[in-house]
Amino acid sequence: MLCVTVARTRHKHTIQEHLDVAAEGAKLVELRLDYIARSIDLSRLLKNRPTPVVVTCRRKEDGGRWERSEEDRLMLLRQTIAQGVEYVDLEEDTALKVPRYGKTKRIVSLHNFEGTPDDLEAIHQRLSKLDADIVKIAVKANSFADAARVIELMKNAKVPTIGIAMGDYGSLTRILGPRYGAPFTYCVFNPDRRVAPGQLSFHDMKNVFRVETITRKTKLFGVVADPVAHSYSPLIHNAAFESNELNFRYLPFRVSAEDISPFLDWCQREEIGGLSVTIPHKQSVLPLLTQAEAAAQGIGACNTIVFSGEDRVGYNTDYRAAMDCLNEALTKLFPEPNPFEGKSALLLGAGGVSRAIGWGLSQRRVRVAVTSRNLESANQLAKEFGGRAIPWDERHIVQPNILVNGTPIGMFPEMDDTPYRGDKLDARTLVFDTIYNPEQTLLIRNARTAGCPVITGLSMFVRQAAYQYKLFTGLEPPVKVMVKTIKRAISPLNYKNLEEDEDSEDSTENIAV
Secondary structure, eight states: OOOEOOOOSSSHHHHHHHHHHHHHHHSEEEGGGGGOSSSOOOHHHTOOSSOOEEEEBBBGTTTBBBBBHHHHHHHHHHHHHHHHHHHOOOOOOOHSSSOOOOOOOEEEEEEEOOOOTTTTHHHHHHHHTTTEEEEEEEEOOOSSSHHHHHHHHHHHHHSSEEEESSSSGGGHHHHGGGGOOOEEEEEEEEGGSSSTTTTTHHHHHIIISOOOOOOOOOOEEEEEEOOOOOOHHHHHHHHHHHTOOOOOEEEEEEEOOHHHHHHOOOOOOOOOOOEETTTTTTTTTTOOOOOEHHHHHHHTTEEEEEEEEEEEEEEEEHHHHHHHHHHHOOOOOOOSSSSOOOOOOOOOOOOOOHHHHHHHHHTOOEEEEEESSSSHHHHHHHHHHOOOOEEEEGGGGGOOSSEOOOTTTOOTTTTOSSSOOGGGGGTTTTEEEEOSSSOOOOOHHHHTTTTEEEEEHHHHHHHHHHHHHHHHHOOOOOHHHHHHHHHHHHHHHHHHHHHOOOOOOOOOOOOOO
């Protein structure tokens, strides 16, 4: 079950938000009384409440906003219990001073906003003995290992336990809490009004991760990165899983570079089905795999792992997706048996995407040049597949058949930037921008104006995700669902206009893998 935290400063706003979340389907709401600025009118807040409630009144030292006396706070908590609220949240020392009364269930809690204590189990045992119906332990996760310890605590608990690892490292504990025995998990109605680090929105918990239907039988997948909060992969994969009625979920895993090896061990213990791998792990995971396809080995980077028993099998779907995009576009321009052969390409950037595309192009006998703001990186990458490096300031001198942007220049929110001047574009050049947010980057818009054929990053992003879906599930991916999901997320207004235009054509709707 999802518990939506309502933390507003005025009674009328608290009551209205409670009504709003109930209308959206929330079954339990936490009322944060410590946020209310004026004298608290309990009867006004609790009378005709649309859902059961958890009443919380947190002191400043416990991460709350209560500034009045401790006597007033204790009296307020006793009054809420006397009025028959469904749950009351009590800190360890408070639980000793506020006795059980009536049918109100007691949540005995501890919050640590600095880190994860070494003695989690001892703390849990201590709280369990304070006449607790539910134990809640919320600690700051400073690594994935902290989050894993909180999950282990919930798994082994004899008393119903809500374990929360706060922050990006611990997002999975909020999503998976009910899977490991937590009676409910917390979220917020408005993501701009989070009351704890790492809280997710009610919309995402309910509609993206579908937390309320996660069970022990749910198969888990995810994206591993650092940072990871910005990733659209959970959105697109979970929509695809739901479309095909699969009891699968796809989660964000924030893992630092030094923790990637123990994280993969954890994945196998937890029987995770597969991972999307992105910055900074694409190269470092390769030695940790039991097998890797030839393309991943040749590129020196892996963006997909499938777990099968003791095996960890690596793939590079960035490469497959990019080559599909290029092959489709070049075949239209050059209807030849091998439309790649004899062509020239200029890669802007020397990062992971450029590495995958450069390797694929060189395998298809394309003459590849690399340019980067770091000439040493460009030299190193070009040498790996027999290409040449070009200083960044000289990139406009080259007139390639294929121009590929593998840099983040032009990505949201810096959408007025471009890695290549529009007046230097040649109509005979195929322009491929791997950025997908926005889809219509300044580079793509300039290329269209110059009459260049173009490939957008959205096409590549959906293709690589579709390949991953097929590797994860063995099923054909619901590509149209994936396209619609990502377009709705990155450009809701444009997507609405596209839906309303029945005559519009969109090549990304017809992607096949």
